[in-house]
Amino acid sequence: MERLDEGPALDQFYGVVPVGIIRYDLSGDMLITYMNQAMFDILGYTKEQFYGEVGASLRMIVHPDDLDYLYKKSVEMIETGESEPFSYRFIRRDGSVARVLYRQCNLPGIDGRPVTQGMYIDLDEAERYLTEDEGE
DSSP states (O other): OOOOOOHHHHHHHHTSSSSEEEEEETTTTOEEEEEOHHHHHHHTOOHHHHHHHTTTBGGGTBOGGGHHHHHHHHHHHHHHOOOOOEEEEEEOTTSOEEEEEEEEEEEEOTTSSEEEEEEEEEHHHHHHHHHHHHHO
């Protein structure tokens, strides 16, 4: 089945929200179908670098120690229909670790197949803002 390109429609909305967004297919090999600019920024990639170097595999950017945990929590949330935030880590392009707070939502894609959508807050960036605010 041919995949429909949701990118242009999603960019109009997700380009202005202050959190990272990833849409991916959990039933496959955790293949990313969409990422907004905030998520590319969290990971330290341009769009071209990301798809050229990583392809579309979420597995390639999740910290290896967190991959099984992420998969199990994601499946659990799909099965129960509940969504509670949890944190895990990504490996940025420069090799540093990004700590994120993740919240998952499951919905149908435009082709009718289920899509997992993750919303991410960069905990390191949030901590920097809090530290700056406390210093004022």
